[in-house]
Amino acid sequence: xxxxxxxxxxxxxxxxxxxxxxxxxxxxxxxxxxxxxxxxxxxxxxxxxxxxxxxxxxxxxxxxxxxxxxxxxxxxxxxxxxxxxxxxxxxxxxxxxxxxxxxxxxxxxxxxxxxxxxxxxxxxxxxxxxxxxxxxxxxxxxxxxxxxxxxxxxxxxxxxxxxxxxxxxxxxxxxxxxxxxxxxxxxxxxxxxxxxxxxxxxxxxxxxxxxxxxxxxxxxxxxxxxxxxxxxxxxxxxxxxxxxxxxxxxxxxxxxxxxxxxxxxxxxxxxxxxxxxxxxxxxxxxxxxxxxxxxxxxxxxxxxxxxxxxxxxxxxxxxxxxxxxxxxxxxxxxxxxxxxxxxxxxxxxxxxxxxxxxxxxxxxxxxxxxxxxxxxxxx
Numbered sequence: 001x002x003x004x005x006x007x008x009x010x011x012x013x014x015x016x017x018x019x020x021x022x023x024x025x026x027x028x029x030x031x032x033x034x035x036x037x038x039x040x041x042x043x044x045x046x047x048x049x050x051x052x053x054x055x056x057x058x059x060x061x062x063x064x065x066x067x068x069x070x071x072x073x074x075x076x077x078x079x080x081x082x083x084x085x086x087x088x089x090x091x092x093x094x095x096x097x098x099x100x101x102x103x104x105x106x107x108x109x110x111x112x113x114x115x116x117x118x119x120x121x122x123x124x125x126x127x128x129x130x131x132x133x134x135x136x137x138x139x140x141x142x143x144x145x146x147x148x149x150x151x152x153x154x155x156x157x158x159x160x161x162x163x164x165x166x167x168x169x170x171x172x173x174x175x176x177x178x179x180x181x182x183x184x185x186x187x188x189x190x191x192x193x194x195x196x197x198x199x200x201x202x203x204x205x206x207x208x209x210x211x212x213x214x215x216x217x218x219x220x221x222x223x224x225x226x227x228x229x230x231x232x233x234x235x236x237x238x239x240x241x242x243x244x245x246x247x248x249x250x251x252x253x254x255x256x257x258x259x260x261x262x263x264x265x266x267x268x269x270x271x272x273x274x275x276x277x278x279x280x281x282x283x284x285x286x287x288x289x290x291x292x293x294x295x296x297x298x299x300x301x302x303x304x305x306x307x308x309x310x311x312x313x314x315x316x317x318x319x320x321x322x323x324x325x326x327x328x329x330x331x332x333x334x335x336x337x338x339x340x341x342x343x344x345x346x347x348x349x350x351x352x353x354x355x356x357x358x359x360x361x362x363x364x365x366x367x368x369x370x371x372x373x374x375x376x377x378x379x
Contacts, residue, residue: 001032001098001099002033002034002036002096002099003028003034003035003098003101004038004095004099005021005025005038005102006061006094006101006102007021007037007038007104008061008065008066008087008106008109009039009040009066009106010037010039010040010043011039011044011047012043012044013046013047015203015280016127017039018050019280020103020104020183021037021103022050022054023183023185024103024183024352025037025051025054025056026185027185027352027353027356028356029054029055034056035057036056036058036059036094036097037056037057037058038058039059039061039062040060041060041061041062042060042065043060061090061093061094062087062090063086064083064086064087064108066106066109067133070133070134070135077136080111083108084108084115085112085115087109087112088112088113088115088116090112091113091116091119092116092117096120097120098120099120099123100113100119100120100121100122100123102123102124103183104127105124106130106137107130107133108137110140110141110148110157111141111144111147113148113153114143114145114146114147114148114151114153115147119153121153121155121156121363122154122156122363123157123358124156124158125157125159125160126157126160127160127278128164128276129164129167129168129276132277141168141172142171142172145173145174146173148175148366149174149175149367150367150368152365152366153365153366154365155363155366156358157175157177158177158178158180159179160180160182161299162179163276163302164277165177165178167276174368175366180358181349181354182287182346182350182355183350183351183352183355184256184284184346184351185256185351185352186255187256187260187288188256188260188288188289189260189289189290192263192333192336192340193263193332194333195329195332196226196332197227198226198227198228198229198261198262198264199221199228199264199266200228200231200264200265201214201217201218201228201229201230201231201265202231202255202259202265202284202285203231203267203279203280213268213317213318214268217266217268217318217322218230220318221325227245228245229258229261231255231258255284256287256288259284259290260288262290263290264291264325264328264329265281265285265288265290265292266292266321266325267292267293267300268293268295268316268321269294269295270316271295271296271297271298274295274298274299274300275297275299276299278299278303279299279300282294282300283303283346285339286304286307286342286343286346287343287346287347287350288343289342289343291311291328291332291336291339292304292311292339293310293311293313293321293328294310294311294313295313295316296312296314304342307342307345308337308341309335309338309339309341309342310338311324311327312324
């Protein structure tokens with residue numbers, strides 16, 4: 001089977017765009033599929049090499065990143081339509097495949113797909129509401145759904161979380177948004193220390209992920225006798241404390257394999273950006289069976305609260321986060337049991353095997369329901 005993985009956010013060897021595409025390509029190739037990964041034209045040189053090393057093709061297909069500034073001006077709709085048309089032309093240049101897989105489907109790419117000539121069946125995973133990237137995202141998503149239904153294309157769109165799915169469904173007319181398994185990949189923890197020692201900070205370190213707080217948090221943790229682990233692919237962080245036991249991690253092809261060696265994972269992310277958005281690091285910690293510290297009021301905190309595997313902080317400050325870490329360490333055995341239970345429940349519902357089974361299942365054409373005859377319905 002020939003599968004193309006399309007993600008215009010794939011630009012560096014870090015973040016969920018790379019992690020999803022890399023793990024899915026690896027698993028599909030192992031299963032005998034022929035894979036072409038199609039990313040951003042401005043991707044860093046090492047990105048293509050990482051995929052070619054798996055035995056798949058890498059195509060720098062897309063000229064616009066989803067994170068590029070969108071300046072609609074007075075002709076916003078015209079600008080959006082031109083942007084989608086350019087992306088659809090770029091999709092038409094992608095070599096033939098039986099299936100297009102969008103691990104991070106955005107509104108502009110749904111619209112582009114919907115107007116591409118003779119597209120194959122597609123499966124897309126949506127992570128956020130359509131307005132997350134720009135103000136006209138809702139219009140782009142609604143238009144894309146309308147065109148998919150009009151053309152009767154073979155489409156399956158799933159959400160990474162039921163809350164996200166419900167939100168996106170309100171923009172999607174009669175195109176169903178289903179729940180898809182999260183394609184997390186890697187081992188889970190099987191034993192725990194009596195007292196935690198290693199505390200990890202993982203992910204694409206940037207402002208919304210709390211990069212400004214990490215150096216001070218690490219200094220406090222060192223003074224308290226912990227061993228911080230900092231995953232920093234882009235090497236934006238430096239720690240020069242004398243006798244420092246900070247363990248720096250660069251590129252990690254399997255993030256969960258790194259996480260299972262930590263006793264606690266801390267996610268000092270911006271609350272406002274994650275109220276309706278699941279954190280990839282948080283669900284990787286959940287899948288890995290590692291207790292996690294999260295900001296209260298986030299979707300990730302909601303999903304882990306009932307498991308007893310997470311401790312939430314209210315104040316987005318060094319002191320607020322340290323307080324949550326100390327609360328977790330003070331009752332570590334209970335949080336560890338919750339994390340172990342949470343990982344077992346996660347494996348029952350999610351995982352890369354279940355995700356691939358879902359995307360390889362037959363996809364039927366979708367079309368708009370027939371219009372009611374005039375006068376039909378309840379009087």
